[in-house]
Amino acid sequence: MLIAPAVAVVAAVAVVGALGLGGGDDADPRAPLRSGSVVSVTRATLTERTTVEGQLGYGAELPLPVKAQGTVTWLPEPGATVERGDELLRVDDRPVVLMYGSLPTYRSLGLTAQEDGRGSDDGNSDERENDGGGDAKSPNLSGPTAPPGGAGTERTSGSSRAARELKGMDVMQFETNLAALGYTGFTVDERFTSLTADAVKRWQKSLGVAQTGTVDAGDVIYATSKVRIGQPGTRLGSPVGENTLTYTGTARKVTVNASATEAAWAVRDARVTVQLPNGNPVQGTVAAIGKQATAPEGGGGEGGGTGRPATIPVTVAIGDQKSVGQLESGPVTVEYVGKEVNGALTVPVSALVALAEGGHGLETADGRFVAVKTGLYADGDVEVSGAAVREGMKVRIPE
Incomplete structure (x- = not known):
């Protein structure tokens, strides 16, 4: 007579534990039965952003077309800025002056x-x-x-x-x-x-x-604007040569060696964001795209292949030079928009569930599952579409 009630009590406790209606001290009475959150399907613009590595600097140094003949008797300091009317160098102690223009002497x-x-x-x-x-x-x-x-x-x-x-x-x-x-x-x-x-x-x-x-x-050299002096290709007392003096522009820019297979973003005047070495973002635009791909340096692997794709040079201009501060060179990150979808129905990526019949689906607030087709993934969200998907519908985030 005492054993039967005891068995009944043990069975009741086991049922309560299985249903999650009781428990020890670790149980959270506020936890829902199936999920921790419910979200709405929203309509928004999804933007896929991609980053590539680049180098801040003044661009490639080019030789100045010095036509004066004689001995180099004076050279400016590397990094100096030369404007119209200033001396670029002296040959036989005669000044060679910078002028502005596109027609060479x-x-x-x-x-x-x-x-x-x-x-x-x-x-x-x-x-x-x-x-x-x-x-x-x-x-x-x-x-x-x-x-x-x-x-x-x-x-x-x-x-x-x-x-x-x-x-x-x-x-x-x-x-x-x-x-x-x-x-x-x-x-x-x-x-x-x-x-x-x-x-x-x-x-x-x-x-x-x-x-x-x-x-x-040989008295003047023309450039489109003021120039920044690069590294000299000769010493004082040497005769004038083809690389006597090099120059760059005075505006800082970014050079990116973009993968030739993934350079569709590099379109002239396309806007990008440049992350400087100090973490500050500045705005830039694509100014020039190389037309010749370059194979990566070094060997490795059979047949001399490296496994790395060929690259093309992409130049990014920075309009607001003051935003760069005092930095003259250094590694940077260039962020560009890969794809963009306007007015897409979106949910958090974590809301997707794998369906038994294959593909993805969403669990509605009342426990039903609807199949969806996924599109662009960006910033933790995903584009979804389907006959049963509408803006504002509630879906669960699976545990």
């Missing part, structure tokens, strides 16, 4: 002598002459210069010598720079007149060189 500029006597008192050449004046092979380009003023004629050994003007876009480019430096008194055009020669003499006087009124091909 290919001839000397000045008033030349004309032996046939067909010259007018204002120094203008006869209209029957070569109006272009831009043929570098013309024997008149390097002839004697005109007397001061550049006008009129002079008698030499019984022959008449008249000043002849050069014409061309290179003349306009130089005159634009001369006027920008404050040496005016002439019209900025394609004609090198006696007034231009007078301004050149004043400029030459400021440089401390002979006031000839003629600009030799």
Whole structure:
């Protein structure tokens, strides 16, 4: 009679424990039966972001096209900034000056002598002459210069010598720079007149060189803007060579060796975010994309393969240079948008469940399971779609 009630009590306790309705001190009475949270299906924009490694710097150093011939007698310090009118170097103790422009120097500029006597008192050449004046092979380009003023004629050994003007876009480019430096008194055009020669003499006087009124091909070097001096390729006292002096632009930029198979993001003017070595993010835009892929350095493996993909160089420009601070170089991380879906139905990735029949599904708040098709994964969320999925529906996060 005492044994039967005891068995009944033990059985009751076992049922209660199996149902989770009782327990010891570790049980949490607030825990739900099946899940810890319920979330809503929301409509949002999903953005997939990818990061690649890059290098902050001033870009590749390029050789300056020094045309002056002689011995290098002075060089600027690496890292120095040179602007229009400043000296880039000295050759035979004669300054080589930076000017702004895209047309390279290919001839000397000045008033030349004309032996046939067909010259007018204002120094203008006869209209029957070569109006272009831009043929570098013309024997008149390097002839004697005109007397001061550049006008009129002079008698030499019984022959008449008249000043002849050069014409061309290179003349306009130089005159634009001369006027920008404050040496005016002439019209900025394609004609090198006696007034231009007078301004050149004043400029030459400021440089401390002979006031000839003629600009030799080696006297100036053109760049599109101010430059930053790189590492010199020669020493003082050495003759001028092809790599006498190198330069870069003055704006800091980022170079990325992007995988050739994953460089679809590298589109000109595409926006990216650059994480600096100090952790600060700055905005950048893709400025240039290389057209030639480069195989990775080093060997390894049979057949010389390395297992790493070929890369193409991508240059990222930084518009706000002040945002970079004092940093000049260092490793950085470039973040770009890989894919983006607007107005997608999304749930946390943790809400997905694997269905017995295959694929993914969601568990509704009332315990039903609905199949879904997944799309873009980004920032812990996933795009879902399906006939039974709608915005605002409640789904469980499986334990």
